Amino acid sequence: MNEMDLLTRFRAEVPLRVSPHAEELFHAGIHDHSTERPVAPPPRHLLARIRTPWRLAIAAGLAAGLAAGLLIAVQPSRPPRPTAVQPSSPGPVLTAKLLADRAAAAALAGPTVPGGQWVYQRTLFYQASAPAGMPARLTQGSWETADGSLNYQAGAWGTVSGLPLYSTLGSLPRNPIALDAYLAKLSYPNANATQVNKDVADFGTIEELLSNDILPPSLNAELYRALGDIPTIQAKSHVTDADGRAGVAFVLPETSQSANSEIILDASDYRYLAQAAWEPSNGSPNSAIPFQETAVLTTTLVSGPGSVQADSAPPSRAELTVEKAALALLNNQKAGLGVPDPSQWIYRKLSTSGGTRESLGQGRRYEAGVLRQWHAGDLRAVGELRQRHQVAGGRGPGLHVDRPADAGRAVAAVRSAAPAGQAQHLPRRLQRHSRLLQRGRRDREPAQRLRRRGHLVAHLVLLARRRAGSNGAEHHRRGWPRRRRVQLPVHRRRHRNPVRRPHVPVRRLRAERRADPAARAGERR
Amino acid sequence: MRTSKQHAVPDADADDATVIELSRLEPEQFTVLFLRHAPHIQRYVIRRLGTDAADDIVAERFLLAFRQRDRYDLARADARPWLYGIATNLIGRHWRAEIRLYRALALTGADPVTEPFTDRVDDRVSAEVASRQLAAALARLSAELRDTMLLAAWSELSYEQIAVALGVPAGTVRSRLSRARSKLRHTMGDIDPSALAEEPQ
Numbered sequence: 001m002n003e004m005d006l007l008t009r010f011r012a013e014v015p016l017r018v019s020p021h022a023e024e025l026f027h028a029g030i031h032d033h034s035t036e037r038p039v040a041p042p043p044r045h046l047l048a049r050i051r052t053p054w055r056l057a058i059a060a061g062l063a064a065g066l067a068a069g070l071l072i073a074v075q076p077s078r079p080p081r082p083t084a085v086q087p088s089s090p091g092p093v094l095t096a097k098l099l100a101d102r103a104a105a106a107a108l109a110g111p112t113v114p115g116g117q118w119v120y121q122r123t124l125f126y127q128a129s130a131p132a133g134m135p136a137r138l139t140q141g142s143w144e145t146a147d148g149s150l151n152y153q154a155g156a157w158g159t160v161s162g163l164p165l166y167s168t169l170g171s172l173p174r175n176p177i178a179l180d181a182y183l184a185k186l187s188y189p190n191a192n193a194t195q196v197n198k199d200v201a202d203f204g205t206i207e208e209l210l211s212n213d214i215l216p217p218s219l220n221a222e223l224y225r226a227l228g229d230i231p232t233i234q235a236k237s238h239v240t241d242a243d244g245r246a247g248v249a250f251v252l253p254e255t256s257q258s259a260n261s262e263i264i265l266d267a268s269d270y271r272y273l274a275q276a277a278w279e280p281s282n283g284s285p286n287s288a289i290p291f292q293e294t295a296v297l298t299t300t301l302v303s304g305p306g307s308v309q310a311d312s313a314p315p316s317r318a319e320l321t322v323e324k325a326a327l328a329l330l331n332n333q334k335a336g337l338g339v340p341d342p343s344q345w346i347y348r349k350l351s352t353s354g355g356t357r358e359s360l361g362q363g364r365r366y367e368a369g370v371l372r373q374w375h376a377g378d379l380r381a382v383g384e385l386r387q388r389h390q391v392a393g394g395r396g397p398g399l400h401v402d403r404p405a406d407a408g409r410a411v412a413a414v415r416s417a418a419p420a421g422q423a424q425h426l427p428r429r430l431q432r433h434s435r436l437l438q439r440g441r442r443d444r445e446p447a448q449r450l451r452r453r454g455h456l457v458a459h460l461v462l463l464a465r466r467r468a469g470s471n472g473a474e475h476h477r478r479g480w481p482r483r484r485r486v487q488l489p490v491h492r493r494r495h496r497n498p499v500r501r502p503h504v505p506v507r508r509l510r511a512e513r514r515a516d517p518a519a520r521a522g523e524r525r
Numbered sequence: 526m527r528t529s530k531q532h533a534v535p536d537a538d539a540d541d542a543t544v545i546e547l548s549r550l551e552p553e554q555f556t557v558l559f560l561r562h563a564p565h566i567q568r569y570v571i572r573r574l575g576t577d578a579a580d581d582i583v584a585e586r587f588l589l590a591f592r593q594r595d596r597y598d599l600a601r602a603d604a605r606p607w608l609y610g611i612a613t614n615l616i617g618r619h620w621r622a623e624i625r626l627y628r629a630l631a632l633t634g635a636d637p638v639t640e641p642f643t644d645r646v647d648d649r650v651s652a653e654v655a656s657r658q659l660a661a662a663l664a665r666l667s668a669e670l671r672d673t674m675l676l677a678a679w680s681e682l683s684y685e686q687i688a689v690a691l692g693v694p695a696g697t698v699r700s701r702l703s704r705a706r707s708k709l710r711h712t713m714g715d716i717d718p719s720a721l722a723e724e725p726q
Binding site: 002003004006007008010011013014015016017018019021022023024025026027029098101102105109 | 706
């Protein structure tokens with residue numbers, strides 16, 4: 001590797017973004033500047049133009065020129081301070097365009113998510129005047145694939161329809177104006193809609209897309225820009241969402257067609273937070289209470305429905321099947337659990353027509369209405385793991401994988417408890433982890449990674465199934481990386497021998513030897 | 526007297542010169558330039574000086590650019606050489622801090638610059654030997670060679686643009702680069718990172 005490559009990779013972990021603090025400093029500076037000198041001096045006034053810049057430029061030039069030298073070494077180096085910075089200074093007036101630009105810049109830095117990835121979202125739904133029997137605040141979790149093709153919420157599977165899917169989103173017009181026109185057309189196919197109607201429709205569609213979907217970063221940015229281009233949109237700083245987080249908002253003012261609605265973004269990193277709609281005021285001043293608001297609390301990439309911890313590996317088909325079965329079972333049982341402490345681990349035993357079933361889950365999962373369940377054979381292992389957890393007082397339903405010996409024992413326990421079932425396809429990344437765990441290597445890395453993912457149990461069960469169900473044929477069919485050395489017949493091994501001999505078919509050779517004992521003797525000698 | 530509405534709001538595709546021209550009349554237009562280039566510049570500054578100093582420098586750099594916008598040559602559509610030039614000058618004032626960071630990495634193997642961005646403890650403590658050698662070698666380079674070298678490696682500027690940024694002829698950039706590279710290669714070949722402690726300042 002040459003030194004230039006090395007240098008390019010040196011400190012490459014530093015992310016490509018601008019910190020909120022720097023931005024704040026910059027805006028404060030610009031604001032100060034524009035208030036003290038609202039109109040820039042006309043370019044003809046040479047003195048006014050040159051005075052300050054030259055001084056600074058000379059100072060900067062000196063500093064650079066003498067960087068290795070005397071001046072700074074003698075004087076105490078004083079880090080330059082931006083003038084008159086107050087963290088609370090208001091900055092420039094926030095326009096919708098400016099907010100849109102910032103949000104777009106932030107969105108561009110977001111991750112690109114593959115279409116099959118499951119995404120877990122926790123949302124808070126708030127209603128100022130909830131109907132009787134309904135809570136004013138309702139928190140719920142939902143799972144959806146990034147492409148929107150499959151979702152799961154409150155015990156039901158479904159597919160999303162109506163809105164464009166992730167796969168088609170990539171082909172939307174990228175030019176903000178064209179995108180605006182396209183979005184307006186979705187709701188108003190006829191060209192005779194009024195401008196207000198178009199704006200409202202635009203806003204509604206963008207709001208819907210932003211709140212419901214994981215979007216490709218570039219499209220996300222375009223949507224924000226398109227939002228900034230809607231003429232009637234205003235920006236509002238210092239808003240608070242239903243969860244109490246500080247934000248800035250795009251506001252669609254109340255019209256005859258719609259209520260006053262807002263899209264709230266995080267004040268520091270311009271992440272999407274919430275959408276809110278005020279009650280139509282009917283001429284009276286706006287009430288301070290939103291009529292209803294939907295706030296996104298967390299968005300996490302998870303391995304599958306039912307899982308709430310971050311993991312970017314997509315679920316295998318087998319995992320989905322297990323989940324579906326578990327959910328069906330849950331729906332049948334209508335388990336009457338109270339609302340447990342979210343961090344509390346719960347162990348449950350159910351008698352069903354299919355036999356005894358046990359399950360283990362964290363309170364949060366029960367709250368969301370999802371359990372992970374396993375067949376009786378695996379369950380012993382799960383129970384055992386849980387016991388270990390209690391003894392160790394550790395961090396999860398797993399084991400103390402810091403110690404390779406523990407990991408080895410646990411894997412052995414799971415393996416011995418697993419039923420002979422269908423072999424599961426293990427994600428390739430986990431294959432490596434499991435191999436390392438089995439070897440009981442003193443390698444901390446995979447253990448740490450697994451613990452961070454929090455999927456150890458699911459992983460071990462999968463592992464056990466695979467172990468129990470797989471045989472050589474299975475490996476072969478699955479294409480396991482097993483290299484077998486093929487023993488060639490003698491007469492074809494010639495090229496492996498260091499001494500080259502002319503190729504003679506062995507049958508002929510034997511026949512010749514039988515016919516001519518002298519040649520045989522000669523060869524032997 | 527304002528210009529027309531279209532002029533007042535620069536297109537997302539407008540080049541930097543247009544934005545700067547607009548910002549002479551309407552200062553807040555300069556924000557567009559900030560949003561467009563600040564992430565790259567900040568990354569460059571952080572890689573040289575760490576997170577602590579970077580916020581101040583980036584903000585100050587853009588404000589300095591903002592005040593100097595009347596002098597900007599509008600014939601140059603791309604403002605990055607200009608911005609990187611200012612950034613490099615400002616970094617020059619912090620050369621002690623920069624060298625201290627290189628030395629810290631060379632001595633301990635833990636890089637204070639990347640520390641906030643790596644979540645894994647293992648990554649933090651086990652910087653490659655190559656990085657340590659590189660840091661030690663960078664600490665020994667002269668300021669002008671280091672500026673040229675790091676602009677070439679970490680910014681997206683061409684040699685001509687680097688020349689504009691540093692205010693030297695393009696030929697000088699090339700010769701400095703080749704000198705810096707050979708020096709790095711030479712120093713990294715026989716350097717022992719742990720021996721740097723006794724090195725006089």
